[in-house]
Amino acid sequence: MANQPFQLNGQQLATLCKQTLPGQSDELLLLKLQAFNPDYPIRLAKTGDEWYRLGGIVDTKGNRIAQDLVEWTERTYIECGRNLQTLIEHARNRKLIATRQTGNTLHIVVQIGQLAEQFIQIDIDKTHEMADRLLVSDDEPPDDLEEFIDPLNPDCLDAFSIGAPRYHYRRKTDVSIFMDEINKHHIEEHPVQRFMDDWNRSSARQKTFLSEDWIVRPFRNTGRFGEQIINVELVNTQTKHVPNFEEINNKKGVSLHNLLTRFDRQAGYPFAWFFYMVKGKLVPPQCGVAVFKDISGEFSYLPERDVAVLKDWVNTPYSV
Numbered sequence: 001m002a003n004q005p006f007q008l009n010g011q012q013l014a015t016l017c018k019q020t021l022p023g024q025s026d027e028l029l030l031l032k033l034q035a036f037n038p039d040y041p042i043r044l045a046k047t048g049d050e051w052y053r054l055g056g057i058v059d060t061k062g063n064r065i066a067q068d069l070v071e072w073t074e075r076t077y078i079e080c081g082r083n084l085q086t087l088i089e090h091a092r093n094r095k096l097i098a099t100r101q102t103g104n105t106l107h108i109v110v111q112i113g114q115l116a117e118q119f120i121q122i123d124i125d126k127t128h129e130m131a132d133r134l135l136v137s138d139d140e141p142p143d144d145l146e147e148f149i150d151p152l153n154p155d156c157l158d159a160f161s162i163g164a165p166r167y168h169y170r171r172k173t174d175v176s177i178f179m180d181e182i183n184k185h186h187i188e189e190h191p192v193q194r195f196m197d198d199w200n201r202s203s204a205r206q207k208t209f210l211s212e213d214w215i216v217r218p219f220r221n222t223g224r225f226g227e228q229i230i231n232v233e234l235v236n237t238q239t240k241h242v243p244n245f246e247e248i249n250n251k252k253g254v255s256l257h258n259l260l261t262r263f264d265r266q267a268g269y270p271f272a273w274f275f276y277m278v279k280g281k282l283v284p285p286q287c288g289v290a291v292f293k294d295i296s297g298e299f300s301y302l303p304e305r306d307v308a309v310l311k312d313w314v315n316t317p318y319s320v
Helices: 008-020 028-036 069-079 082-091 145-148 175-184 193-201 203-207 253-268 272-278 285-296 304-315
Strands: 044-049 051-059 065-067 097-111 119-134 156-174 214-222 228-235
Touching: 008 082, 008 156, 008 285, 028 097, 028 175, 044 065, 051 069, 051 119, 051 272, 065 069, 069 082, 069 145, 082 145, 119 175, 156 175, 156 193, 156 214, 156 228, 175 193, 175 214, 175 228, 193 203, 193 304, 203 285, 228 272, 253 272, 253 285, 272 304, 285 304
Parallel strands: none
Antiparallel strands: 044 097, 051 065, 051 097, 097 119, 119 156, 214 228
16 A cells, blocks of 8 residues: 555545536546556445435426525514414415425445455545425325424425435544544443454455455444433445345255355455344344354364364454
8 A cells, every 4th residue: 555645634535526527427526536646546335325405496487486485484483473384375475395305325435455344435425406395295284393394294386306316425434533532432342343353364355355345334323311322333335235144044065065065255355244144134143153163173174263263253253
């Protein structure tokens, strides 16, 4: 890996997103990111599932009335003397239309070192605003502000686009630094840190980087005393077809080894089945137990480094 530090902070990334319009693909965005950091390969690891959220308000000609539907509703409700019926009539008279933001999150990774956690993850939302319903239904007017903002049975229109798709910078995560911060708040080793440590001492690291198959999802949860706790989970980015281990019952020896080999070959790196098992994806925990019984007996089909990882898992199981 290059000695030059990775360039681009959050502010620069936000500016880059504003200055780049999405095309048929995200190639232009990736090329611009790469131009700032020629020493580090930058790639799109995963495009998340489509999501949608409330947008703004336009008139029948598509002219912008408000960027934020919720803010407009709360402000205009006060201007209408906190009278819901007045607000409803105001929206109807102007034939206002509600919009929604549809989008996907692009997860972009930059490997900056040899270890599992030594990568930077850049999350960028690609959004498109659509107008597809009247702000207030003619047939089912809302009973309260909550239903005004997000009705159960909206009056739908033929959808039309508002402007062009846009990129919006969400966050940049230096995973190594982020994990150091996570570890400060956990007395015992965090499962994701243990996953990364196991990766670093296993055969998987000899073949590929963790970021080729896994990314992180930072999030917050609330502790028992109401405190906000920063946490993290691993997300698999695999698009290849890997076998499902549902039919593992009574498999051992050569047949089990063949199943493991086929799984690893499809996943693209050795010992992949172990990490999928720890994630609880496709490979059940009894597989690890069965393999350990095999290698504790007459079979020997795992490298010593992988035997050590599996033995520690059997003695102290964990999952992510």
